Each structure stands twice: as C-alpha cells, then as structure tokens.
Amino acid sequence: MGDFTSRAPAALNDPTLRANFRRAMDGLMSKRAAQFADKDAWESLRAQGAAAKARVVARLPELLEQLEANLTQNGIVVHWAETTAQANAIVLDILQKAGAKTVIKGKSMVSEEMELNHHLEAHGIRAVESDLGEYIIQLAGEAPSHIVMPCIHKNKAEIASLFEKNIAGLGYTEDVDALTAAARAALRGQFASADAGISGVNFAVAETGTLVLVENEGNGRLSTTLPPLHIAVMGIEKLAEKLDDLPALLSLLPRSATGQAITTYVNMISRPRQPGEKDGPKAVHVVLLDSGRSRVYADAQLQDTLRCIRCGACMNHCPVYSRVGGHTYKFVYPGPIGKILTPQLEGLDCAGDQPHASTLCNACVEVCPVKIPIADILVRLRAESVNSTGSGAVKGAGSMRKRLESLVWKGWAAMYGVPMLYRLGSWGLTRLGNWLPDSLPMLKRWTSVRTRPRFAAKTLHELARDKGYDHE
Amino acid sequence: MSETARANILARLRAAPRQMVPDRPDWTPPTYGEGRLARFRAMLEAVHGEIHEVTTEDWAERISVLLADRGATRVMVPPGMTLPDGLVAVPYDQPVEELKAVLVQGVEAGITWAKAAIADTGTLVLWPDADEPRLLSLLPPIHVVLLRLGSLVDNLAQVMAEQTWAAGMPTNALLISGPSKTADIEQTLAYGVHGPKELIVLVLTDA
Amino acid sequence: MPSSGRPDTVYYFGTCLVDLFYPEAGLAGMELLKRAGIRVVFPADQSCCGQPARNSGYFDEARAVALRQIKAFPQPWPIVVPSGSCAGMMKTHYPDLFEGRPEHEEAKAFASRVFELTDFLVNVVNIRLTDKGQPLTVTWHGSCHSMREMGVVDQPKALLRQLANVTLVENGREKECCGFGGTFAVRQPEISAAMVADKVTALEDTKAARVISGDCGCLMNITGAMGKKGSPMGGQHIAQFLLERVDG
Incomplete structure (x- = not known):
C-alpha cells in the first residue's frame, strides 16, 4: 500500500491504464470547453453558482434545520448520522424493519464513503449497483476510479471480458450497444424485484424539502420510483437554499462534469407516494451524514471545501490525476477535490501525503464551477501537516513534520532573508555548486530523467553591477 | 442515536466561524425570442430526441404512423386517452404493484403530456400525477410526449417562476432531455440503457 | 519617447x-x-x-x-x-x-x-521589436502561474509575433503543466517524469527548433528532459531570445 508517491509508479507504468485515462480526460476537457466557449457567460454563471453554494456554507446549520422541517412536513423521514458506522446502522435498520432482502442502488459517492454494500451484505442484504459504470466495477470487485464516471479506467476490451464471464449467454463482444443492452436486460429484473432503492442526492433544496438527483441512464429514477422503499444518503453539505438556485447549479454541474448542457433526467422528489398516486415508493428516508464534514466546517478557510458539487471537473483537468488514475489515491474521492477533502475527513496522519501530490498548477481552480480555492487549501493543508504546534484545525496536524526538513527551511529562510548571507551563499553556490556530488538524493531524483542544471559563473547580482545598473 | 447525532452535528456547525452570506449576483439566463422553437428543436435533436409539429386535430393519427413505423402496437396511456385503430391503448389505471409485469415487459411505448418545455436545453417538464404516473415516462422503450407550443419557455428559471414552483412542489417533478443514455463504456454513447431508447416529442402548434 | x-x-x-x-x-x-x-x-x-x-x-x-x-x-x-x-x-x-x-x-x-x-x-512599454535574426521556428510554453495567476497568455505571443523572421507554432498541450512544480519534481519524481516526458513529446511534435518560455523553472525541467533524451530541440527564456533577435 504505502503512500501516494509509492503507489504512483504502478499506475504510471501501466500503458493501458495511462491510455484509458488520457483518452477519457482529453475528451472530457474538450467537451467542457465547448460548453463554456463564451467566457463572459461562463464567468457570470459561475459567479451565480459559487454564490449559491457559498450561501449554503454560510448558513449551513439554519438551512439543515429548514431542510429537515420541510422534508418532515412532506412526509420524508430524516435521519442524522455523525459517522459512516451510524449511517450504515440507520440504513440497515430501515431495511430490516421493512423486511427488505434486496436493494437496487443508484450511484452515490456517500454510499461508497460508507462502504454500504459491504455492510448490507454482511447482514444478508444484497445490494446491486444499477448505474452502468458502477455495475461494471461491482462485477469486477473494484472501487470507482472517478466520482462521475466510476469505470473510466477500463476500456471496451476489459469490459467485454468481464461481461462474458459474468452475464450468462453473452459471448465476447466489444459492441457498446450490445454490452449496454446486456446490462439493461440483466438489471431489469433486479429493479422489478428489489425491496428497496438507495440513492445519493445532488442538491437537497431547503426551501421546499426537495431532493434533486441528476442522471443520464434512468437507473436513478428507477431506483427511486419502482421499489416500495427509497432511502437517500447525502452529506450534510449537499444543500441548495432555494429552488431559484437550481437553474445555475443545474447548468454548471453537467456542463462541468461531462460537457452536457443538461443531463437526460433531473429527478426532483418531494414526497413519498400520495393517496391516489399509482407509483413511487410508499416511504422515503433521508440520511444526513456528517463523517468529518462538521470538522471541515470549523475553519473559516477550509469550509469552502464544502461548496463542492461533485462535478469532477477538477480531476478531469488535473495533470496528476490523468496520469495516475483514481485508484492511486486509495480513498473514495480522488483528484484535486480528494486531495483537499480526504485529509480533512480522514486526518493528515493517514492522508497527509495527498496535498503534496500537486504541482499547484491551478488547472482545477480555473475550472471549478463553484470557485473552491483548491490550490490555496492544498497549501494550507501542507502547512497544517508540518505545523510545529502539533494541533490545529485538521486532524493529524503536525504529523508530517520532520526535524531535518524544518531545519532545512529555517536555514533557507536565513540565507534568503538576510541579504548578507544571500550574497555569500549565492557567491558560493555559483563558484562551488557545480561540484556538489551527483549522489545527493535531490539531484539523483532530478537527474533520473533530466540533465543536471549548472550554476552560472556569476550571479545576476554581479552581472547587473558589472553592467552598471543601479544596484542600490 | 439520530437525535444525539443531530444535536452534536448542529452544535459543531454552530460553533464554527461564519462567513458573510454573499448576495446572489445578477444573472440573466438566456432567452430566444422568436427563435425559441428552433432552439428547442436543435437542443432536443442534439441529444437524440425526435420532434414533430402536429395539431390538436391530427396528433393521434401522427402517433399511430410514428409507432407503426417502429412496429410498436401496445401503448401505455393515461386513463381515458384513446388511440386510433391499430394501436392497443393500455391504461395506467392501477397501482404499479398490479401493473409491474405489463410495465416492465408488456408495452412498447408510453404516452404522456408535458407540463412545459425549456428551449435553452431542449428539456421537457413533467409533473407526474395520478393520471400520468412516474413510470409511464420511464419503463416503456419508447416515450411519446405531447407538448403544447404555448407552454414552451426560454429557460428553467422562467418556468419555475411562471408556475410558482416554490409555492408547492409535486411528489415528483421531472426534467427530461432526450432518451436514456450512458457513456460509461469508453465515453461511447449508447441509448436506452435503463429508460426509453427513443423520445418522440409532438409539438401541438395550435395549443 | x-x-x-x-x-x-x-x-x-x-x-x-x-x-x-x-x-x-x-x-x-x-x-x-x-x-x-x-x-x-x-x-x-x-x-x-x-x-x-x-x-x-x-x-x-x-x-x-x-x-x-x-x-x-x-x-x-x-x-x-x-x-x-x-x-x-x-x-x-x-x-x-x-x-x-x-x-x-x-x-x-x-x-x-x-x-x-x-x-x-x-x-506598459508598448515595445516595438525589429528582428535581425535568421528565419527560425519556435513554440511557446506558458507557465501555469503566469497563465492562471498573472493572466499572461497572449502577451508573450504578441512579442514573438513582432519578430518578422520567427514563426510561432502552437503546441498541443500548451495549457498543461510541465511537471516542475518546485519541490514537486523531487517529491513526486515518477509523476513529474511522466509529465515532462509528455510535455517534451508535445513540444517536439511541433518540429520547432526551440521552446520559448517566460519561466526558468519550467525551462530547467523541460530542457533538462530534452537534454537527457538527446532531443534536437532547445529552450530559452523569452527575454534572452528577444534580445538575441533584435541584436541579430
């Protein structure tokens, strides 16, 4: 397992994986760019979306209470969970009371966070993923490698082999229509017989008590309509204040995620089946999961992390993610948003390496539809990981501090912060630096794929003075 | 358990430093004026939807032709809707529990009305109800939608405002833009993965 | 004046x-x-x-x-x-x-x-350059921070286009990070190596003689990787290149 750095080479040296991600990310970037070709329109839409989510962050406790009141009034049962263990227990209890044995699932990253399927299976309840991508990785026994497109790491041939093995009567075919039809046929019966449906939530509207789910396949609608019981799991931050916020958010989310103007379905659920209505679940439950989010909320800068609408644009544009793929991150949320969210949810002591796996190129910041200052938060988390007090806003603060490294930075600050020392040091480096041994660890890593940089004979300070520039 | 959790979570949130509540900046969603129907058509066709202009007089005949072309004969409809000879209208007149087998396997198309439509994104707005339940637009492989031209608006914000959604949301409100699709396998589009493979919109130009 | x-x-x-x-x-x-x-x-x-x-x-x-x-x-x-x-x-x-x-x-x-x-x-200066150099084809590498923190995207290209004998060709991954990232290059050496390898390939694909950049960190990384693989291409800071061209 090891840390991020030691996991990376396996992905980097897998040409199929590299090609799969490169192709996918290039496609997603160009589709998104086409959607936002008008820069002024993008900036004004994005300002609207960022403000909508910033309002949610600013008023989170009040809005959660408003949401709860409206959901309850609408007949939807609200549950609160501080931990994923509590959330799993709540879901299991609801299912057991309903006598449910099989569950059909729509795509939900929170349920991945909970490892809900494992928990249910351990208690004799079978959960079947119905989103095509999730279905594929469930067959493969893998975790999602992307928050929007979970099986993006697999190519057609890999999926064809997987289906050949798992779907009776289907031979090997790389025809995408045939593969899709096979999944449809395999899952239709599951939908019809499932005792309950479980889904995530994209936006829960506090004003009206409405759960908004976006999707293209229709499996989300099926999971939340056909079975007699629907349980939605969501993080406590996935709110919208008002319906009026939806036009901007529903425009930003699919365009940022997959370059679509809108998803095929936007499914807005406000009630269980009412008297006289002929379909829809008879009971709807919502589980509000904290699992570290209220700790993220405790810091004025870090709480911007909670604006995220999970579009995945940050990972699609990340030069690191596109080379190592989602599994290298090891945690549920990969890519730039994962690099800032995971250490805050799990602690810097177990994910403190992640904020360092970035060049701070700002590509993610440029495309984030709700303007999360990802790069600034990455740097802040680096600071928290090496802070000298060993305590701070983030769990595991100071856990990455190394005595030698902090001494090096103290020395660095002295050399660059005291002009006299800098003159001496830079003079010395230009005269002697090229004699530093190649075996120095930093130089070794640098020269593994690059030539060694050569110190100049004279510094710019010296040349400027020699040339007669004012050198006051 | 849930009560304690609720109290603890809210207490932690209330203890945190609070940012200023930002204003919603001005934002004008796009409008299309005379080009509204053209925009709707272009956007719907771009997502693999099919669109035909019909009238209050001939829509049933047009459906009959369109479905005959596809070899579809058994059509689930809202109770009371009649269809021309050659089509078998199966009314959605019982709870899903009674009709599940028919819905899942026994019909080739479903017909619903749209409450409105949105030109900006080529989107149909449906508020399923007792007569037109939720699954009518989802389980049959072909979804035929009847849309009154007068209910076509420019954008989502407009339809929410004009129909005062905030005053009372239905059990389920749907925005539908094209047939069911997926791109989960190598970003290659495939239609009809779980919902309808075809979406046919009939715009009643005189309504 | x-x-x-x-x-x-x-x-x-x-x-x-x-x-x-x-x-x-x-x-x-x-x-x-x-x-x-x-x-x-x-x-x-x-x-x-x-x-x-x-x-x-x-x-x-x-x-x-x-x-x-x-x-x-x-x-x-x-x-x-x-x-x-x-x-x-x-x-x-x-x-x-x-x-x-x-x-x-x-x-x-x-x-x-x-x-x-x-x-x-x-x-600010509204500089006018007169090119006295031999015909040459170059490509531009904009650093991430110049593009995304300083809004420097078109300015350097405008300068290069003032040079009559210089042909500026665009490269396929102009907006993608070269993998330098300061300490990133030595903290995540394998990922950085993969990034700079892709960058060099994209630059070489242009057939330009040189890559011009406004950031020496990127240049140290890119030209270092070019040198190691024996690429015929070189790199240069834009100030030095411009001065070389006006001096002929």
Whole structure:
C-alpha cells in the first residue's frame, strides 16, 4: 500500500491504464470547453453558482434545520448520522424493519464513503449497483476510479471480458450497444424485484424539502420510483437554499462534469407516494451524514471545501490525476477535490501525503464551477501537516513534520532573508555548486530523467553591477 | 442515536466561524425570442430526441404512423386517452404493484403530456400525477410526449417562476432531455440503457 | 519617447533561479527595458520571492523572506519580474500571507506594483521589436502561474509575433503543466517524469527548433528532459531570445 508517491509508479507504468485515462480526460476537457466557449457567460454563471453554494456554507446549520422541517412536513423521514458506522446502522435498520432482502442502488459517492454494500451484505442484504459504470466495477470487485464516471479506467476490451464471464449467454463482444443492452436486460429484473432503492442526492433544496438527483441512464429514477422503499444518503453539505438556485447549479454541474448542457433526467422528489398516486415508493428516508464534514466546517478557510458539487471537473483537468488514475489515491474521492477533502475527513496522519501530490498548477481552480480555492487549501493543508504546534484545525496536524526538513527551511529562510548571507551563499553556490556530488538524493531524483542544471559563473547580482545598473 | 447525532452535528456547525452570506449576483439566463422553437428543436435533436409539429386535430393519427413505423402496437396511456385503430391503448389505471409485469415487459411505448418545455436545453417538464404516473415516462422503450407550443419557455428559471414552483412542489417533478443514455463504456454513447431508447416529442402548434 | 503612463524608472526583481542559473536571461530583460528608455534599478538586497517555503507549507519562513523583499523595494516604482511564477507569488499570495498582520497593507501595496516582464513590455512599454535574426521556428510554453495567476497568455505571443523572421507554432498541450512544480519534481519524481516526458513529446511534435518560455523553472525541467533524451530541440527564456533577435 504505502503512500501516494509509492503507489504512483504502478499506475504510471501501466500503458493501458495511462491510455484509458488520457483518452477519457482529453475528451472530457474538450467537451467542457465547448460548453463554456463564451467566457463572459461562463464567468457570470459561475459567479451565480459559487454564490449559491457559498450561501449554503454560510448558513449551513439554519438551512439543515429548514431542510429537515420541510422534508418532515412532506412526509420524508430524516435521519442524522455523525459517522459512516451510524449511517450504515440507520440504513440497515430501515431495511430490516421493512423486511427488505434486496436493494437496487443508484450511484452515490456517500454510499461508497460508507462502504454500504459491504455492510448490507454482511447482514444478508444484497445490494446491486444499477448505474452502468458502477455495475461494471461491482462485477469486477473494484472501487470507482472517478466520482462521475466510476469505470473510466477500463476500456471496451476489459469490459467485454468481464461481461462474458459474468452475464450468462453473452459471448465476447466489444459492441457498446450490445454490452449496454446486456446490462439493461440483466438489471431489469433486479429493479422489478428489489425491496428497496438507495440513492445519493445532488442538491437537497431547503426551501421546499426537495431532493434533486441528476442522471443520464434512468437507473436513478428507477431506483427511486419502482421499489416500495427509497432511502437517500447525502452529506450534510449537499444543500441548495432555494429552488431559484437550481437553474445555475443545474447548468454548471453537467456542463462541468461531462460537457452536457443538461443531463437526460433531473429527478426532483418531494414526497413519498400520495393517496391516489399509482407509483413511487410508499416511504422515503433521508440520511444526513456528517463523517468529518462538521470538522471541515470549523475553519473559516477550509469550509469552502464544502461548496463542492461533485462535478469532477477538477480531476478531469488535473495533470496528476490523468496520469495516475483514481485508484492511486486509495480513498473514495480522488483528484484535486480528494486531495483537499480526504485529509480533512480522514486526518493528515493517514492522508497527509495527498496535498503534496500537486504541482499547484491551478488547472482545477480555473475550472471549478463553484470557485473552491483548491490550490490555496492544498497549501494550507501542507502547512497544517508540518505545523510545529502539533494541533490545529485538521486532524493529524503536525504529523508530517520532520526535524531535518524544518531545519532545512529555517536555514533557507536565513540565507534568503538576510541579504548578507544571500550574497555569500549565492557567491558560493555559483563558484562551488557545480561540484556538489551527483549522489545527493535531490539531484539523483532530478537527474533520473533530466540533465543536471549548472550554476552560472556569476550571479545576476554581479552581472547587473558589472553592467552598471543601479544596484542600490 | 439520530437525535444525539443531530444535536452534536448542529452544535459543531454552530460553533464554527461564519462567513458573510454573499448576495446572489445578477444573472440573466438566456432567452430566444422568436427563435425559441428552433432552439428547442436543435437542443432536443442534439441529444437524440425526435420532434414533430402536429395539431390538436391530427396528433393521434401522427402517433399511430410514428409507432407503426417502429412496429410498436401496445401503448401505455393515461386513463381515458384513446388511440386510433391499430394501436392497443393500455391504461395506467392501477397501482404499479398490479401493473409491474405489463410495465416492465408488456408495452412498447408510453404516452404522456408535458407540463412545459425549456428551449435553452431542449428539456421537457413533467409533473407526474395520478393520471400520468412516474413510470409511464420511464419503463416503456419508447416515450411519446405531447407538448403544447404555448407552454414552451426560454429557460428553467422562467418556468419555475411562471408556475410558482416554490409555492408547492409535486411528489415528483421531472426534467427530461432526450432518451436514456450512458457513456460509461469508453465515453461511447449508447441509448436506452435503463429508460426509453427513443423520445418522440409532438409539438401541438395550435395549443 | 515614453508613452503616457510609462514610468521613467522600474525596479527589477531577478528571482533566485535566474540569479543562480540563468543570469543572462535576467540581464536580457533588463537590457530590453533599458533600450526602451527606462531606468532599471536592481536592488542589491533582493533574493527570492519565498514561494518554495510557502508552497511547502512553511509560512513563517516564507513570510520572513517575503518581508525582506518588500523592504528591498521601497520606492513606488513598478516591480518587473522575468517569471510569471514568482510574480504570481508576489502579486496574489503576499497579501494572503500577511492577512491579519501589521504588514498586510504594505504587502498589498507591494503586490499592486508587481508586473510580469512580457506583460509589462506589451501593455506598459508598448515595445516595438525589429528582428535581425535568421528565419527560425519556435513554440511557446506558458507557465501555469503566469497563465492562471498573472493572466499572461497572449502577451508573450504578441512579442514573438513582432519578430518578422520567427514563426510561432502552437503546441498541443500548451495549457498543461510541465511537471516542475518546485519541490514537486523531487517529491513526486515518477509523476513529474511522466509529465515532462509528455510535455517534451508535445513540444517536439511541433518540429520547432526551440521552446520559448517566460519561466526558468519550467525551462530547467523541460530542457533538462530534452537534454537527457538527446532531443534536437532547445529552450530559452523569452527575454534572452528577444534580445538575441533584435541584436541579430
């Protein structure tokens, strides 16, 4: 397992994986760019979306209470969970009371966070993923490698082999229509017989008590309509204040995620089946999961992390993610948003390496539809990981501090912060630096794929003075 | 358990430093004026939807032709809707529990009305109800939608405002833009993965 | 003739990387400004913008070095920087770094005077270049921070297009990071290696003779990788390239 750095080479040296991600990310970037070709329109839409989510962050406790009141009034049962263990227990209890044995699932990253399927299976309840991508990785026994497109790491041939093995009567075919039809046929019966449906939530509207789910396949609608019981799991931050916020958010989310103007379905659920209505679940439950989010909320800068609408644009544009793929991150949320969210949810002591796996190129910041200052938060988390007090806003603060490294930075600050020392040091480096041994660890890593940089004979300070520039 | 959790979570949130509540900046969603129907058509066709202009007089005949072309004969409809000879209208007149087998396997198309439509994104707005339940637009492989031209608006914000959604949301409100699709396998589009493979919109130009 | 709004005197912040590894590039930038009739002052007490410490999470150390730079540039003159990355640090992150501290106002005032060199040459100096060099094809690499923190995208290309005998060809991954990232290159050596390998391939695909950039960090990474694989392509800082072209 090891840390991020030691996991990376396996992905980097897998040409199929590299090609799969490169192709996918290039496609997603160009589709998104086409959607936002008008820069002024993008900036004004994005300002609207960022403000909508910033309002949610600013008023989170009040809005959660408003949401709860409206959901309850609408007949939807609200549950609160501080931990994923509590959330799993709540879901299991609801299912057991309903006598449910099989569950059909729509795509939900929170349920991945909970490892809900494992928990249910351990208690004799079978959960079947119905989103095509999730279905594929469930067959493969893998975790999602992307928050929007979970099986993006697999190519057609890999999926064809997987289906050949798992779907009776289907031979090997790389025809995408045939593969899709096979999944449809395999899952239709599951939908019809499932005792309950479980889904995530994209936006829960506090004003009206409405759960908004976006999707293209229709499996989300099926999971939340056909079975007699629907349980939605969501993080406590996935709110919208008002319906009026939806036009901007529903425009930003699919365009940022997959370059679509809108998803095929936007499914807005406000009630269980009412008297006289002929379909829809008879009971709807919502589980509000904290699992570290209220700790993220405790810091004025870090709480911007909670604006995220999970579009995945940050990972699609990340030069690191596109080379190592989602599994290298090891945690549920990969890519730039994962690099800032995971250490805050799990602690810097177990994910403190992640904020360092970035060049701070700002590509993610440029495309984030709700303007999360990802790069600034990455740097802040680096600071928290090496802070000298060993305590701070983030769990595991100071856990990455190394005595030698902090001494090096103290020395660095002295050399660059005291002009006299800098003159001496830079003079010395230009005269002697090229004699530093190649075996120095930093130089070794640098020269593994690059030539060694050569110190100049004279510094710019010296040349400027020699040339007669004012050198006051 | 849930009560304690609720109290603890809210207490932690209330203890945190609070940012200023930002204003919603001005934002004008796009409008299309005379080009509204053209925009709707272009956007719907771009997502693999099919669109035909019909009238209050001939829509049933047009459906009959369109479905005959596809070899579809058994059509689930809202109770009371009649269809021309050659089509078998199966009314959605019982709870899903009674009709599940028919819905899942026994019909080739479903017909619903749209409450409105949105030109900006080529989107149909449906508020399923007792007569037109939720699954009518989802389980049959072909979804035929009847849309009154007068209910076509420019954008989502407009339809929410004009129909005062905030005053009372239905059990389920749907925005539908094209047939069911997926791109989960190598970003290659495939239609009809779980919902309808075809979406046919009939715009009643005189309504 | 100075145009209106063009200052008589500017400060020059050379950056530590230029100071130690690419002084000729730094000097070339100063020479371009001088030939445009601007007095260039190079404060002796300058060293580094502090970005390495800030990006590594050592904020106290970054602040100590940043404050020393702020003190070294006391006059209200523009501060011209031959690096989008260092300019970005000074312009966007100095104010953050001193937020809530007594030096905050001073840091903001300093930040407001910072210019990236090519942006300054185009938008303030309105420089006109006469190309005396032989025909040459080049491609441009914009650093992430120059593009995304300083808004420097078209300015350097406008300068290159002024050169009559130079053909500028675009490369396929112009907006993608080269994998330098300061300490990233040695902290995540394998990922950085993969990134720079892809970058070099995209640059070589243009068949250009040279890659021109405004940031020596990227150049050290890119030309280092080119050198190691024996690529026929080379790289150069834009200031040095421009000076070479006008001198013929």
